[in-house]
Amino acid sequence: MTKIQKAVENQAGVSNVKVLFNASKVRADFDPSQTSADELARVITDLGYEVLKVKVKELA
Template sequence: MTTIKFQLEPLTCPSCIKKIEGKLGKMNGVEEAKVMFNSSKVKATFNTEQVTAEELQEIIEKLGYPVLSSKTA
């Protein structure tokens, strides 16, 4: 399993959390997706054989949340 953190533009509403966590959590290969509202970060643990970090970032951005940077943990 791999863990990655995405830094997003500042989140403006708590409903953003459920939207992002729900979408990422339903993806094959994603073990856990957690949004840290106060720091505008998304932490995802995933299986690289099933999904890539790029695919996760693409989903976040399609939901309307620009990713500023990412870092594997």
């Protein structure tokens, strides 16, 4: 869990990372001008974890 959190937090423009391991979810706020949800999914995949779905919730 800490490994995923640190890897995602180290990406440019990412903040407020929460790894919900029991729910198999990662939540993070990110600046879309610096990174993307697909890029964050790739970071997690590179750690050896499977990403089943990527969902982006835009803030109003």
